[in-house]
Amino acid sequence: MRTAPGRYLENRGHRPFSRSALDCMRKGDALCVWKLDRLGRSTKDVLMIAEDLHSHGIALRILTGNYFAKGEGKFFFTTMVTFAELERDMVVERTRAGLDAAKAQGRTGGRPTVITEDVLTVAKARGGKGESVTAIAEALGVSRATLYRHIG
Structure with missing residues (x-):
């Protein structure tokens, strides 16, 4: 062999x-x-x-x-x-x-985030009212994965 x-x-x-x-x-x-x-x-x-x-x-x-x-x-x-x-x-x-x-110097690599504090506040408020993650993501123009990553 x-x-x-x-x-x-x-x-x-x-x-x-x-x-x-x-x-x-x-x-x-x-x-x-x-x-x-x-x-x-x-x-x-x-x-x-x-x-x-x-x-x-x-x-x-x-x-x-x-x-x-x-x-x-x-x-x-x-x-x-x-x-x-x-x-x-x-x-x-x-x-x-x-x-x-x-x-x-405060710089980080990678793509800049699309979630600002204002967008995150709106997303949490809409989620608190019972709106689905899919609907929130579509309304805010972000992916569901991004929302899950920032909301927890």
Whole structure:
């Protein structure tokens, strides 16, 4: 029985697509990824997947770089994987810092709410009179889900 190259991904929390894509690969195939950091979440993951592919005779093609399987190429590949993980971690850190700075300035992300205090007061008053949520939502021009989210 042939062992599929996706065996490393079992119980690793990868998306089902990654696992199924690797399970379909055969000797002589090539796995193409846009950037090295798209192959896995950590240096260990990328290295294990690359080794798994290599042991099954499957080529790895990184569209924004080169991959060499032997000798110095393996060293440079390992180094590039490490830098890709560092770059990813730095992007996450900068994004988190930016979101925290925006929050400290009183800005929040996401779509602006359509429910103002006045609309909420009207909705509660109409609900108190026994009007249905559907009728209130239609009259105020909002969805039922929005009303439920704000009224509780």
